[in-house]
Amino acid sequence: MLHGVDLSIAPGEVIGLLGENGAGKSTLMNIVSGSLKADAGRVLLDGREVQFGSVRDGIEAGIRFVHQELSTIGSLSVAENIFLGDYFAGRSGLVDRNRMTQGSLEALAAVGLEHVDPKTDVDTLRPGQQQLIEIAKAIVVEPTLLILDEPTSSLTPFEAKKLFELIGKLSASGVAVIFITHKLEEALANCHRIVVLRDGKLVSDEAAKATDKARLIQHMVGKTSVFEWGGSVMQPGQPQVEIRGLRDEHHLKPIDLDLNAGEVVALFGLVGAGRTEFMETLFGFRRAAAGSISIGGVPLRLGHVPTSVRNGIAMVPEGRKKRGILPSHSVERNITLSCLESLSRLGFIRGSAERTGAARLARALHIRMATADQQITDLSGGNQQKAIFARAVMAGPRLLLLDEPTHGVDVGAKSEIYEIIHDLARKGMSVVVSSSELPEVFAIADRCVVFSRGDLVGNLGRAEMTEHDILRLAFANH
Amino acid sequence: MSNGTSNAGSRLGAILARRETSVALILLLVLIFMTLANEFFLTQRNLLNVGRQASVVAMVALAQALVIISRGIDLSVGSVIGLSAVTGALVAQETGSQVLGIGGALSAGLACGIFNAVLYTRFHINPFIATLGTMSIARGISLLMTGGIPVSFSGWASWFGAGRIWGIPASLLLMLLLAVIFYVLATRTRVGRNIYATGDNPTAARLAGIDVDRTRGLVFAVSGLVAGLGGLILAGNLASAGPDLGRGYELDVIAAVILGGTALAGGRGSIPGVLLGALLMALLGNAFVLLGVSSHWQVVTKGLVIILAVAIDGVRRGRED
Numbered sequence: 054m055l056h057g058v059d060l061s062i063a064p065g066e067v068i069g070l071l072g073e074n075g076a077g078k079s080t081l082m083n084i085v086s087g088s089l090k091a092d093a094g095r096v097l098l099d100g101r102e103v104q105f106g107s108v109r110d111g112i113e114a115g116i117r118f119v120h121q122e123l124s125t126i127g128s129l130s131v132a133e134n135i136f137l138g139d140y141f142a143g144r145s146g147l148v149d150r151n152r153m154t155q156g157s158l159e160a161l162a163a164v165g166l167e168h169v170d171p172k173t174d175v176d177t178l179r180p181g182q183q184q185l186i187e188i189a190k191a192i193v194v195e196p197t198l199l200i201l202d203e204p205t206s207s208l209t210p211f212e213a214k215k216l217f218e219l220i221g222k223l224s225a226s227g228v229a230v231i232f233i234t235h236k237l238e239e240a241l242a243n244c245h246r247i248v249v250l251r252d253g254k255l256v257s258d259e260a261a262k263a264t265d266k267a268r269l270i271q272h273m274v275g276k277t278s279v280f281e282w283g284g285s286v287m288q289p290g291q292p293q294v295e296i297r298g299l300r301d302e303h304h305l306k307p308i309d310l311d312l313n314a315g316e317v318v319a320l321f322g323l324v325g326a327g328r329t330e331f332m333e334t335l336f337g338f339r340r341a342a343a344g345s346i347s348i349g350g351v352p353l354r355l356g357h358v359p360t361s362v363r364n365g366i367a368m369v370p371e372g373r374k375k376r377g378i379l380p381s382h383s384v385e386r387n388i389t390l391s392c393l394e395s396l397s398r399l400g401f402i403r404g405s406a407e408r409t410g411a412a413r414l415a416r417a418l419h420i421r422m423a424t425a426d427q428q429i430t431d432l433s434g435g436n437q438q439k440a441i442f443a444r445a446v447m448a449g450p451r452l453l454l455l456d457e458p459t460h461g462v463d464v465g466a467k468s469e470i471y472e473i474i475h476d477l478a479r480k481g482m483s484v485v486v487s488s489s490e491l492p493e494v495f496a497i498a499d500r501c502v503v504f505s506r507g508d509l510v511g512n513l514g515r516a517e518m519t520e521h522d523i524l525r526l527a528f529a530n531h
Numbered sequence: 532m533s534n535g536t537s538n539a540g541s542r543l544g545a546i547l548a549r550r551e552t553s554v555a556l557i558l559l560l561v562l563i564f565m566t567l568a569n570e571f572f573l574t575q576r577n578l579l580n581v582g583r584q585a586s587v588v589a590m591v592a593l594a595q596a597l598v599i600i601s602r603g604i605d606l607s608v609g610s611v612i613g614l615s616a617v618t619g620a621l622v623a624q625e626t627g628s629q630v631l632g633i634g635g636a637l638s639a640g641l642a643c644g645i646f647n648a649v650l651y652t653r654f655h656i657n658p659f660i661a662t663l664g665t666m667s668i669a670r671g672i673s674l675l676m677t678g679g680i681p682v683s684f685s686g687w688a689s690w691f692g693a694g695r696i697w698g699i700p701a702s703l704l705l706m707l708l709l710a711v712i713f714y715v716l717a718t719r720t721r722v723g724r725n726i727y728a729t730g731d732n733p734t735a736a737r738l739a740g741i742d743v744d745r746t747r748g749l750v751f752a753v754s755g756l757v758a759g760l761g762g763l764i765l766a767g768n769l770a771s772a773g774p775d776l777g778r779g780y781e782l783d784v785i786a787a788v789i790l791g792g793t794a795l796a797g798g799r800g801s802i803p804g805v806l807l808g809a810l811l812m813a814l815l816g817n818a819f820v821l822l823g824v825s826s827h828w829q830v831v832t833k834g835l836v837i838i839l840a841v842a843i844d845g846v847r848r849g850r851e852d
Contacts, residue, residue, distance in 0.1 A: 267551060338738060362740030370738050375737075379731040381798040390728055392740040393721045399718050 054080045055253040064227045067220060069240030073252035078233050086118035087111030115197030119204060125183045127176030132157040134175050135190045156304035160189040162241055165215030181207040195228060205327065212282050217243045235268045235323050237528060245518045249273055260483040272522040274491065290314030293483045294452050296335065299344030304330045306508040307344060312452065312483040317474060319494040320487040322527055328487040329371060332454045336368045337361040348451060362391055371456040377441040378429050385411040385425035387440050389506035391448035414443040418473055435466025442473060455475060456484045459493060471497050491520055551792045551804040553843045561695035561818060569821045579700060585813030586706035587761045589806055592787040593713045594757035595804045599788055601799030602730040605751060606662040607643060608758040608784055609755045610669035612777025615640040615762030617673040620684035620772035629687040633763060640759015641752060643669055673774040681773035682733050683764045692767025702764045714802040726750060730797025786837045787812050
């Protein structure tokens with residue numbers, strides 16, 4: 054993941070760490086904080102080499118990492134969360150509530166939550182407030198190095214301002230801060246130095262005053278693109294899918310989108326931009342709050358996956374293990390799952406039709422297996438993913454939704470999956486691929502639709518697609 | 532080693548690795564031991580008696596197996612047996628109609644099953660909790676309906692419970708018929724496939740277009756209906772429907788399902804395995820009666836056998852990891 058990264062930070066310094074999804078930011082910080090081990094290289098603290106066996110070791114050495122995902126425990130009080138694992142319990146083993154409350158009040162005031170009662174349960178607070186509780190927890194004992202992973206993504210502008218004041222104070226008292234963010238202005242305004250990672254390499258390390266937004270995007274994008282575009286040369290097909298004002302109950306703004314037959318459309322956006330939510334709402338897996346969808350001119354009943362599948366939508370979800378495979382089932386039964394209706398007569402599955410159907414797709418998608426009766430978990434990750442693909446394709450969809458289809462598959466399987474996507478488009482399917490990797494977008498897309506903060510902010514044809522413009526749009530609402 | 536023998540070897544290994552095999556082996560040991568220990572054991576009359584005793588547990592276990600394969604559990608079956616029997620008996624008594632009595636018993640069972648299904652799929656109550664509630668409600672209603680006093684239930688119901696066809700107990704034949712139907716359902720039909728898929732990975736099944744809620748609702752409804760049939764048979768056999776009928780049956784039923792190799796985590800299990808499990812439970816009961824051992828020991832032994840069968844399985848799997 055990482056390739057020979059050198060980075061140093063002085064006491065009181067604030068560094069902004071930038072990079073695309075998967076550039077290696079979190080990996081690097083996990084190594085520094087002790088939750089991952091480096092394959093090579095050293096971590097020096099005050100000039101002495103340290104080797105952390107666990108996060109606990111890191112914390113004892115004064116390194117605190119506040120993760121992007123909340124790790125507060127909802128059923129415990131604010132005070133108990135702040136002092137989690139160390140309740141001032143004396144020799145008696147009893148928790149000293151007074152000292153805990155007192156300490157919490159100070160920590161809460163520091164992060165701008167002076168109005169929160171330390172005795173309230175954390176799950177009654179907003180996510181943004183919970184994020185601040187995590188930061189409070191990290192600074193109860195003043196750390197040497199504080200790492201914050203996208204701390205402002207769930208904060209209101211006012212809370213964010215308070216947080217930056219706190220970071221300023223910590224910096225003044227000698228705490229080093231590393232600050233991972235996607236918001237370029239935020240980094241430029243609040244950091245001393247800005248470091249950019251790309252593909253696991255450190256590509257730039259500049260003073261915040263000496264750089265600007267355009268330059269940072271340039272660093273993040275680079276220009277290497279591994280895969281050649283094998284896109285469709287056919288004329289844009291007939292309009293096939295019409296989406297109007299579609300939104301879910303939480304994340305999405307109303308989305309309009311038209312899809313043509315034989316077209317591959319990439320959905321690009323940062324993590325949390327709403328791509329998955331959009332796809333799931335379109336598919337009926339997530340409840341739609343408003344909007345309409347029609348396929349081939351026929352309106353679709355929203356919010357019911359079996360209806361969507363019957364009317365020609367299929368989806369390959371992100372997260373093969375959790376949401377894709379049936380682990381105790383054979384490869385064959387995994388493949389045929391979405392089209393049992395057409396394989397059966399009067400409710401009875403026709404065994405021979407099932408066998409030949411699954412075999413045809415396994416061949417077409419080059420699934421490497423000993424027999425179709427093999428349990429799917431015996432296959433490699435890439436071949437499992439191709440089996441899930443086969444399932445979606447076998448349903449005979451007119452609209453195929455792919456959510457991060459190449460996550461966790463190796464390079465070989467990746468290029469095979471790209472070929473499959475193009476083949477399917479050539480047969481007249483509309484294919485929508487959600488991707489957070491720009492090289493992938495360029496390898497497959499006829500068109501790129503950009504999401505930012507739950508809104509569709511850009512729709513670029515192949516000729517207009519540049520890495521710079523796509524990223525600029527993705528950061529549009531940040 | 533040639534390819535052929537290694538293949539045969541691995542196939543044999545696969546068979547040995549199944550829990551059904553452990554249970555079949557225990558079953559065989561009990562059979563051999565009992566044949567040697569008691570001359571009455573291997574008589575037609577006794578074996579048919581074992582079959583009759585096994586039939587209600589086996590029937591209800593067949594339906595329970597589908598519930599557990601779909602990653603649910605139905606704790607209410609024992610109480611539903613009682614409520615169905617009482618309902619059937621009272622309806623027959625009030626209307627004087629045998630058909631309505633039988634219909635009443637089956638409808639009461641089905642209604643309980645649908646109630647569970649609605650609690651689970653519409654109100655998203657964990658099936659363990661939902662059916663625990665139904666278990667108590669159904670038992671309470673049977674007590675209320677009867678005032679705690681058994682109701683006589685003879686006529687056609689006795690045929691289900693004690694009747695014979697060609698000398699074979701009708702309940703045993705009914706159980707075998709149900710076993711064939713459930714086997715075909717589980718292995719050959721789309722509904723069966725949906726049940727396995729739902730239990731193996733509900734999210735993946737939903738995303739593949741399977742109507743997970745309908746599948747879950749169906750298995751609970753079937754479980755209730757079959758429990759209703761069980762109540763009819765048990766009451767018919769005694770010619771009386773007591774409000775306490777079927778108390779504790781849920782444990783025997785779930786034990787038979789688990790003994791038969793069904794995974795509580797869902798997605799795996801077989802109908803023949805469930806039959807083996809139910810048969811073993813009945814055989815143990817018979818053995819204790821024939822050997823004249825206190826029935827209190829029977830309770831302890833049942834528990835031990837369940838733990839033993841699952842432990843053999845667990846130890847073997849543990850070694851694989």
